[in-house]
Amino acid sequence: MIERLGAEIPRIGRVDYGRVTAVLVNSPELIPEVLIERAADFVKGPVLRVISRPVFGDGLLTSEGELHRQRRKLVAPAFAHQRMTRYSEVMQAHTSALVEAWRDGQELDVAEAMMRLTLGIVCRTLFDVEMPSQTESIGRDIVTAQSYAMRQIRVPFPLPQGKARAALGRLNETIYGIIRERRANPSDKGDLLSMLLAARDEETGLELDDVAVRDEAMTLFLAGHETTALATSWAFYLLAQNPRYFVRLREEGAPFALQVLKESMRLYPPAYALARSAECDTAIGGFPIRKGELVFISQWLLHRDPRYFEDPLRFDPDRFLPEREAQIPRYAYLPFGGGNRICIGNHFALTEGQIILNTIASSFTMELVSRKPARMEPLITLRPKNGIGVRLRAVGAG
Numbered sequence: 001m002i003e004r005l006g007a008e009i010p011r012i013g014r015v016d017y018g019r020v021t022a023v024l025v026n027s028p029e030l031i032p033e034v035l036i037e038r039a040a041d042f043v044k045g046p047v048l049r050v051i052s053r054p055v056f057g058d059g060l061l062t063s064e065g066e067l068h069r070q071r072r073k074l075v076a077p078a079f080a081h082q083r084m085t086r087y088s089e090v091m092q093a094h095t096s097a098l099v100e101a102w103r104d105g106q107e108l109d110v111a112e113a114m115m116r117l118t119l120g121i122v123c124r125t126l127f128d129v130e131m132p133s134q135t136e137s138i139g140r141d142i143v144t145a146q147s148y149a150m151r152q153i154r155v156p157f158p159l160p161q162g163k164a165r166a167a168l169g170r171l172n173e174t175i176y177g178i179i180r181e182r183r184a185n186p187s188d189k190g191d192l193l194s195m196l197l198a199a200r201d202e203e204t205g206l207e208l209d210d211v212a213v214r215d216e217a218m219t220l221f222l223a224g225h226e227t228t229a230l231a232t233s234w235a236f237y238l239l240a241q242n243p244r245y246f247v248r249l250r251e252e253g254a255p256f257a258l259q260v261l262k263e264s265m266r267l268y269p270p271a272y273a274l275a276r277s278a279e280c281d282t283a284i285g286g287f288p289i290r291k292g293e294l295v296f297i298s299q300w301l302l303h304r305d306p307r308y309f310e311d312p313l314r315f316d317p318d319r320f321l322p323e324r325e326a327q328i329p330r331y332a333y334l335p336f337g338g339g340n341r342i343c344i345g346n347h348f349a350l351t352e353g354q355i356i357l358n359t360i361a362s363s364f365t366m367e368l369v370s371r372k373p374a375r376m377e378p379l380i381t382l383r384p385k386n387g388i389g390v391r392l393r394a395v396g397a398g
């Protein structure tokens, strides 16, 4: 059990996984050494780079060092504050359309609904296209490529690509097709792709070529929807058990939605661990680390640690009232990671999450269909194993 590990290793220590060992960094004051001060000693790892190459290429999530630094600079403007207005409109329109189709008393899997919603939003905000229906071949290809990426990222050796090879091939063709068309008729469609195509480093004149645009687009596409879907799904799971907070969402709007989202990501961090591999012999807090060793930080453990969160298992969005949030030790709460690899989409995700929570709560509350606690499936992200079944109750009805 991971909880026992936290009790055994309050600061830093080695965990024995049989054939491999890994170093758990479980103290907020040591975390900046890994993510900031000696970030150059800790890389995402050669294994991740090699195996995820067919999917992510040299995209932001997987590139390292100087290449990563250049890329991050080029991609960042796509997330600039002034671009968010357009993205928010898309988020709002898609969520409103979903809510309009819902009925009082209807039962549904909210985790699945959130996955489809965020996928629709990312298609529009990234490529300015409607989400293909699942019966269309591109819809099926996305599902195939995604499930391949999820399986592959869990194991440290290349899996046969099987059906995924053809699916990825067709997806690449589609993306390159969109890129070619946009290059031939350049215009700002207000989406992320327009920004990637127009990106240019002012000092060096560096631009993203087609392969780089494809890698970044695929990375944003996959990194950008599942995590947000999970954050909102777990939020609804917690809200359904604490119905008074549905009322506060309606009364207080966006600021409270942000508190709910942050508190949900405390208890159920969509990205529940950060992993790095040591590039060289080094040390963290004086603890020696050997070259090639795996180092990890568990948001799951930190976020549920009674040293930093009183009564940690209780869902209490008021922990994130601004004055109380300021009391949380730095690096005891890190749903988006930290340092130079901090999530580039964090503002995007928080905006999207707030819009989804507010829009849904203004028309519906939810009850859990099952009394059993949701089972968790910690793959690369923290998914609910069998979905989250809810019954919708229209606000004002019976």
Ligand code: HEM
Binding pocket: 060, 061, 062, 072, 219, 220, 223, 224, 225, 227, 228, 231, 269, 270, 271, 274, 275, 335, 336, 337, 338, 340, 341, 342, 343, 344, 345, 346, 348, 349
């Ligand atoms: C609630 C939603 C989200 C969560 C919890 C989340 C979490 C994270 C975390 C923990 C990392 C750091 C991984 C590491 O250091 O090993 C990360 C990186 C990243 N995320 Fe997110 N993310 C979310 C939403 C998004 C969205 C909406 C996008 C894009 C539209 C996005 C794109 C990325 C990218 C490109 C990186 C790599 C950044 C880099 O290494 O420079 N994420 N995310």
